[in-house]
Amino acid sequence: MTPSQHFMLIDDNAADQVLAREAFEQLCPDCTLQIFSGGRQALAWLQSVPDHPDVILLDVNMPEMNGFEVLQELKRNPRLALIPVVMLSTSGARGDVATAYTLHASSYLVKAPGFDAFLQQIDTFLTYWRKTRLAYA
Template identity: 30%
Template sequence: MDVLFIEDDTIETMKLQRTVSKLQLKHNIIEAKNGEQALEILKSSTKLPDIILLDLNMPRMSGIEFLEIIKADPNYRYLPTIVLTTSENRADLLECYRIGIAGYVIKPLRYEDYEAKLKTVFEYWQTNELVKA
């Protein structure tokens, strides 16, 4: 799968890379440091990502602002977007689902728990018919 990973924290990026490597996943991870950079990547790519993993708390453009933009665009509206965040704020969760996310995953503190959650996310989306279409 092609995965657009939008995250401003270098440590979180390293955690994702480590997890993908450790699980021996062959996914192509495209990294963006913020929503603005992610929009540039989407607009300049000839192929859309299969899924987007999105942090909510970022500089310049929040994850919610990014979601509002892509879900309003007919070219990107149906891209499965999974929020990967530390925010346990119920208002954030509900707002993200209102806008149209495919999932909301809270980043756990322990690496082993993070790895297990990411494994589940990747396994689900590898078998999902929308990604295969």
């Protein structure tokens, strides 16, 4: 049996939050998905708790603090720097992808259009991170 995993989604779009919650509930009922609408709120929570998520899904385009700024803060903090961060964005711009990897994102996914395609995308994401976790558990 696969151990429970904890994920965090940082995304200001309420519709994308609902889609992600539904996808995780359907594909990984034993997983925990913590959702934050903004980077500052998520960073404050991460710094206040002893345990961190196994993987963070991070949107690029957010007000106040964009995903790249959140990623920079995560990687500057020695306690949070090793958390894998997967950028999950509607932007497939080459510059955004390059910036994400320059800032040490673990991966970059362009959000799939439509729920069925998004569900497949999240299923692939979960399969990968479960196998990665088991390899190092």
